[in-house]
Amino acid sequence: MSVGERSGVERGAKAGDIQARLMLVVLFLIWGVTWPAMKIALGGIPPLSMRSMTAALGAVTLFLICLVMRRSFRLPGAQAWGHVVIASLLNVVGFSLFSAFALIAAATSRVAILTYTFPIWTGLLAWLVLGERPTKIQAIAFALCAFGLAILIYPLAAASIPLGALFAVASGLSWGAGTVYLKWARIQADPMGVASWQLTIAFFFIAFCMLGFDGGLDLSNAHPNALLGVAFAGIIGNGIAYGLWFVIVGRVPAATASLGILGIPVIGVLSSVLILGDRPTVPDMIGFALIFAASACVLLAPPAPAVKSKVVTP
Secondary structure, X not given: OOHHHHHHHHHHHHXXXXXXXXXXXXXXXXXXXXXXXXXHHOOOOOHHHHHHHHHHHHHHHHHHHHHHOOOOOOOOOHHHHHHHHHHHHHHHHHHHHHHHHHHHHOOOHHHHHHHHHHXXXXXXXXXXXXXXXXXXXXXXXXXXXXHHHHHHHHHHHHHOOOHHHHHHHHHHHHHHHHHHHHHHHXXXXXXXXXXXXXXHHHHHHHHHHHHHHHOOOOOOOOOHHHHHHHHHHHHHHHHHHHHHHHHHHOOOOHHHHHHHOOHHHHHHHHHHHHHOOOOOOHHHHHHHHHHHHHHHHHHHOOOOOOOOOOOOOO
């Protein structure tokens, strides 16, 4: 490869990295607002029914987006299908069900924030499985994240660790493991198509759990605001956001992708204040500030050298 060609490839890689970071900003804005939307939905719809509906809406939305954009749904063989099923169980099903049970066991925003321990799990697993050694910036971000979470978790741990907290941490671990697995699997397919199949598979698993635990879809107490919350969480928070997430995972290191959306709980709290009238405490604000700083460290850092993508774009 000539010097000119190499320079062109490097410029293209940096442009792709910057584009992925901008997509991360859009993603954490969407997922941040999705938290109060789900909270409104849960005011009239049980957790598993709510998750089944959002999964269905998300799967249909992403399927239609892929059709309009003429993205490929093709997966090359049984092994690729196996990878997609496992990634779906970890990334979507595990996260959705564990977080649903967390909301059942303990309806507190601090417990929900425990989900965002997933950057720590992702960083550790990416180091062990993918050999992605944390950079200095990422190490600083991990430390800020750990301190911020410690401040948020301490009031819960001081009394005793509730079951909801354990489920919330499990959801974060599942999401982190799914992110690393997707990078490791190297699925040779269109990332949007892969994301569409993951959401579709997740819907069937979550719906099966809903039938097993709740006996069916329960909309007996659903009010208009709850249905609007489900619509936003399903179409925007699942369909569009998961499509963005799986494209981002294919373009940047796993740790960068996970650390880059640490702003979600911050946006979630701010939108909850505006939409729901919640009032965070001083420790909440300190914890969220540290987590937001961790996200900024990753998003504002200079683009990293080109990283070999684990999925192939069309």
